[in-house]
Amino acid sequence: MKNIVDLLRSKKPERGFDFKLSDMVGKVEYVFADEDIEVKKGDVHYVKIKPFTIPPEWLAVPCSYIQNPLGKVVGVGEKFAKPAALKRHAAYAIFTAFEEGKIQIGEIMGAVVMLYTHIES
Numbered sequence: 001m002k003n004i005v006d007l008l009r010s011k012k013p014e015r016g017f018d019f020k021l022s023d024m025v026g027k028v029e030y031v032f033a034d035e036d037i038e039v040k041k042g043d044v045h046y047v048k049i050k051p052f053t054i055p056p057e058w059l060a061v062p063c064s065y066i067q068n069p070l071g072k073v074v075g076v077g078e079k080f081a082k083p084a085a086l087k088r089h090a091a092y093a094i095f096t097a098f099e100e101g102k103i104q105i106g107e108i109m110g111a112v113v114m115l116y117t118h119i120e121s
Helices: 002-010
Strands: 017-020 024-032 037-039 043-055 058-067 072-078 087-097 101-103 108-116
Touching: 024 043, 024 058, 024 087, 037 043, 043 058, 043 072, 043 108, 072 108, 087 108
Parallel strands: none
Antiparallel strands: 017 024, 024 108, 037 101, 043 087, 058 072, 058 108, 072 087
């Protein structure tokens, strides 16, 4: 377990990447901690993250494959939810801990898959 944490800390990605799936356009946005936090197995934590923008009509879906060895990001957002039709700023993550440990500022916590969705009335 410690070796995996050390590996992720030493070889963390710098930024996300874009992708296209058939006609679907999307991108992966990595979620980085913006505060030091101790997590306890089984607890859900509200963690300050390095902010990023969620453009209007885009959805941020937690990625099942990119996660921290201590737990998983299950959602991102602002203190107050806004409709998908508006620009949003992800500043916090909801993090579920699988193990006890410390997450440091700048450490990758997980990722979200950003998907463009045309809103129809």
